[in-house]
Amino acid sequence: MNPENNCFYLKNIVCTSYYPINGKLFRFDVMKIHVMIKRSFAIIACVFMLLSGGKAMAQSVATDDLPRFHAMEDSMLITIDSMYDAFIPDTRTEYCERFVKQLVRTLKMPNSYYFTFDKLKDKINILYPDDNAFRVFNWSVAPTEVTQRYYGAIQLPQEQLKLYGLSDYSSELGKGLEDSILSNNRWFGAIYYRAIMHEVNGRKIYTMFGFNGGGPISNKKVLDPMTFTDNGVVFGAQIFGVPSENIPQQRVNRFILEYKKGVNVSMNWDDQLKVIFFDRLSSQVNDPNRKYTYVPSGEYDGLRWTNDQWTMVHDLIPVQILKDGEAPSNDVMK
16 A cells, blocks of 8 residues: 555545645545555454564575565465455454464564565555664554454564564543553554654654544544654654643643544645644534534644654644735745
8 A cells, every 4th residue: 555645544435635835735636545444453463472573684685585575475465355355344354363474474584674565565554764763564454334443563673573563552542542652552553654753862753644544433643653662662752842632731642633534634744844734623513522523624734843842833824815916925834
C-alpha cells in the first residue's frame, strides 16, 4: 500500500485531499485503494514476541538468499488476500495470524532488514523514517463491517533481529487518549503514513502521523510521539504546545483530530513551509462534545517545530475578504 496524501479510508471509497499551495487550496482525488481492516490481536502480539529472536544481520542481503526471500514474500501475498477478503469473515483473523508467523519467519533470515519487500508493500504499509533507524510493518483487518483492528511490528536494524509487536489497545482508551502514555503492548492502533524525527535533550522523538478508522461513527487522525527505551517502545510525550481538554493545566501527550465518519480531513507535512497543516474542524450541530459531528470548516491551522515542541499556528491560510475587482494575494501563508 502507498500511504501518500494520508489517504486511508475504507475500501471502495475515493480519497480526496486538499493541499495549500501559494495560499490557495487545491483538490486532489486519488483512486480507491485497498485498505486493510482489523480484529483481535492478543495471539498475534505473542507471536511477534516469541518468534522474533536472534539471527545475525549484515548490511545487505546475500545473493544466494534472494530466491528464498522472494519465495517467502510470494507465500505471504497469498495469505494476505485471504486475510482481507475471505468469504467467511471470522476466518480473516486466522489468516492474519498465519501471515504474522510467515512475516516473522522471513524477518529472522540473515540481513532481512535490507530486503525491501517490494511486492508486500503494495498490500501492507511499510514505513521508514528519514534516518532509517527502524521500519514499521502496518496493516488492519476487518472481520465485519463494523469491527476493525490494527496490527503492526517495528523492526530495528541490529545484528540480532529486534522486533516489537504492536498490540491495538485503542478501544480501551476512551477520553484519556490524548493524555495517556502508551507502549507497544498498549498501542493506539493506526495506519502510519509519515514519521518525522527531532532530538529533544539528546533523545530522538519520532512524530508518527496516523489514521484510525475503527470507530463506528467517527474517524481519527493522530500525531503520536514515539521513543525507544531499554524496556521497549513508548508512545506519547508532551511535545505539543496544546492544552489537554481533560486536564487544561497539562499539555497533551498526542495530538488528535476526531471527526465525522465519511468526511475527508487532511493532516500532513508541508516540506516547503516546514509545517504540519490540518483542517480546522467545527461541529455541524454546534456541540463541541460531539466529535462525530465535526467536519472541515474550510480553514487551516498548523503546527511548527520551535523550541523543542510543536507550536500551534492559527489561521495558517487566512481567509481573504476581497472587494469587488480585487485579486487574491498569494502572500498569505504564515
